[in-house]
Amino acid sequence: DLARLEGFEVIFRQQPKLSTGHHFGSRLVFDRDGNLFVALGENNQRPTAQDMDKHQGKVVRIRPDGQALADNPFVDQQGVPPEIWSLGHRNQQGAAINPWTGELWTHEHGPRGGDEINLPKPGRNYGWPLATHGINYNGQPIPEATGEVVEGSEAPHHVWVDSPGVSGMAFYDAERFPAWQHNLFIGALVDRSLIRLQLDGDEIAHEERLLKELGARVRDVRLGPDGYLYLLTDSDDGQLLRVGLEAD
Incomplete structure (x- = not known):
């Protein structure tokens, strides 16, 4: 009757438990094969993003039952979670x-400046906190x-030196x-x-800021099955907005 949730089970839990109430990250996306990527924040404890024994500041990849995939990059490395x-x-x-x-794209908040888009590849290091703009x-x-890019880390695919406070992502x-x-x-x-x-292949050819007149903090963006964009705003009286183009 869609009135309750029951029969659920935990398939993944971020370890260790370090949350300070900030930088949760945590976006979920299924790939074409039905496997799940989980994009995690570093809990506002910067070094954890480089600590290989912790999930914080990582992207993890699991099967629908929560198990790590056999071709994950660190699956045979001792002391490293295989996810x-x-x-x-x-x-x-x-x-x-x-x-x-079919590639995974993510974006993340920089500190004061340096929001970035990444195309996370298996086993690659995206720099934080050693590298930042x-x-x-x-x-x-x-x-x-x-530095902005350091040896052994990947440069951002796209970076905003002045942070817009990115949140939510949807391809059209x-x-x-x-x-x-x-x-x-x-x-x-x-x-x-x-x-x-606007994309040209994977490259960003043009950028435009829309809906500034609303003055709304946009928390999430999804493409609906009807071809419209659906936005969630972040406020005490948050809204669900449907967005499209006017007919010619």
Whole structure:
């Protein structure tokens, strides 16, 4: 009767339990084979993103029953959880499978500046907190950082030096609005807008900020089966918005 949830089981739990109430990350996306990527934050404890015995600051990849896949990059490495797919992430707030390539895309909050998009590859290190385009909220450098990109880490696929506060991510591959084909939509909490990124293959050819007149913190973005975008706003009187293009 859709009135209750029952018969559930835990298939994955982030370990260890370190949460300080910040940087949860945690976006879920299934790939084409039905396996699950979980994008996790570093719980505002920067070094955990590089600690290989912890899930914090990682992308993990599991089967629907919660087991690690045999071809995960660290599955045979002692002392490393076999679920780990990639590392060096800060506070991941968006994840989606590119419908044209099948690849995972994620984005994450930088500190003060340096929000970024990544295409996490197996076993790769995306740098945090050793590499960042941002600084601390008090205006000081990140203590562990040694540059924007450091040896052994991957450069961001795209970076915003001025953080829009990215949140939510959806590729547009519906037929309803052809002008939006091969676009990527991302919510913005700080900029209070919907970011439209026009793609040329995997490259970002153009960026536009939409809906700024609403002044809404956009928390999540999804493509509906009807070809419209659905947005969740983040406020005491949060809304579910349906967004499309006007007819010519």
